[in-house]
Amino acid sequence: MTAFPSIDTLQQSLRDSGYFADRRLATAVFLALKLQRPLLLEGEPGVGKTELAKALAVALQRTLLRLQCYDGLELREALYEWNYAAQLLHMRAAEGKESIEQVEREVYQDRYLIRRPLLQALQAPEPGAVLLIDEVDRADEPFEAFLLEYLGEYQVSIPEIGTIRARAVPVTILTSNRTRELNDAVKRRCLYHWLDYPERERELAIVRSRVPEAGEVLSRQVADFVGRLRSQPFANAFQRAPGIAESVEWAKALVALDTLVIDPEVIADTAGILFKQREDVAALTRDLSAELLKPEPQAA
Numbered sequence: 001m002t003a004f005p006s007i008d009t010l011q012q013s014l015r016d017s018g019y020f021a022d023r024r025l026a027t028a029v030f031l032a033l034k035l036q037r038p039l040l041l042e043g044e045p046g047v048g049k050t051e052l053a054k055a056l057a058v059a060l061q062r063t064l065l066r067l068q069c070y071d072g073l074e075l076r077e078a079l080y081e082w083n084y085a086a087q088l089l090h091m092r093a094a095e096g097k098e099s100i101e102q103v104e105r106e107v108y109q110d111r112y113l114i115r116r117p118l119l120q121a122l123q124a125p126e127p128g129a130v131l132l133i134d135e136v137d138r139a140d141e142p143f144e145a146f147l148l149e150y151l152g153e154y155q156v157s158i159p160e161i162g163t164i165r166a167r168a169v170p171v172t173i174l175t176s177n178r179t180r181e182l183n184d185a186v187k188r189r190c191l192y193h194w195l196d197y198p199e200r201e202r203e204l205a206i207v208r209s210r211v212p213e214a215g216e217v218l219s220r221q222v223a224d225f226v227g228r229l230r231s232q233p234f235a236n237a238f239q240r241a242p243g244i245a246e247s248v249e250w251a252k253a254l255v256a257l258d259t260l261v262i263d264p265e266v267i268a269d270t271a272g273i274l275f276k277q278r279e280d281v282a283a284l285t286r287d288l289s290a291e292l293l294k295p296e297p298q299a300a
């Protein structure tokens with residue numbers, strides 16, 4: 001059962017947790033909850049993928065468990081490992097007093113099991129946890145293959161214990177920056193949503209809510225300027241467009257500099273907040289800034 005009777009209530013609830021989702025994203029989340037399917041969010045950096053999982057956990061009042069993926073991520077960090085030191089002590093204590101078989105049974109007890117996020121998610125009590133598998137494209141393919149059982153059936157197999165099934169289905173969000181294409185088998189088990197840059201009104205709402213001290217005029221200028229930067233033909237000048245995270249940071253920086261009205265000067269001074277690549281910072285010339293600041297031609 002989903003905690004939200006409608007897409008509108010879900011959208012509002014996320015909003016109350018500080019997250020602005022458009023209708024399409026809210027629909028994807030609603031369906032993921034209703035159909036109890038993992039949700040794979042792909043998108044450029046800083047568009048709110050990770051933040052969605054955090055806000056959803058708040059909205060659902062569930063614990064957020066987070067698995068940060070990277071190349072070389074191992075099962076003992078994702079799923080479980082045994083507490084070897086404690087097992088060793090147990091064996092020492094049992095030495096000579098118990099049979100080998102008995103010791104073997106005892107060292108694989110629950111209390112020597114160290115649970116990592118995936119196992120914690122499966123064993124979380126009702127109503128279940130929110131599991132964020134963040135930046136899954138950074139993990140390697142064997143890890144993706146391992147995830148299939150979890151994603152498809154919400155269960156995992158541990159050799160010494162057997163199959164562990166979810167007590168309550170965890171709300172599972174995977175994110176990817178698309179540094180590489182994910183395995184089709186992973187994708188098939190998930191609902192998919194491409195998270196795009198926000199439209200102007202939503203970006204403005206985010207800046208207003210995250211940086212209330214910016215004031216209405218400055219917030220509008222930030223949303224307009226960044227929106228135009230990302231639009232054609234300007235976007236062609238850059239390798240990577242600024243995300244929402246950059247808009248928010250930029251608004252904060254402008255407030256810190258007591259900026260009332262943005263001009264090419266202050267843009268040049270703060271370009272390193274909008275762009276994280278040297279070439280992109282250089283591409284944001286004063287002339288281009290002046291061009292971007294011109295009022296948009298009104299449609300006839």
Ligand SMILES: Nc1ncnc2c1ncn2[C@@H]1O[C@H](COP(=O)(O)OP(=O)(O)OP(=O)(O)O)[C@@H](O)[C@H]1O
Pocket residue numbers: 018019020021043044045046047048049050051052175177206210244245246248
């Ligand atoms: N829809 C949104 N509503 C409110 N704030 C948002 C939203 N999207 C992004 N933000 C803001 O942008 C910041 C960055 O978002 P987030 O970390 O979720 O990006 P990401 O897509 O996970 O990026 P990366 O791929 O680099 O991890 C958040 O901390 C938040 O301040």
Ligand SMILES: [Mg+2]
Pocket residue numbers: 049050051134175
């Ligand atoms: Mg992220």
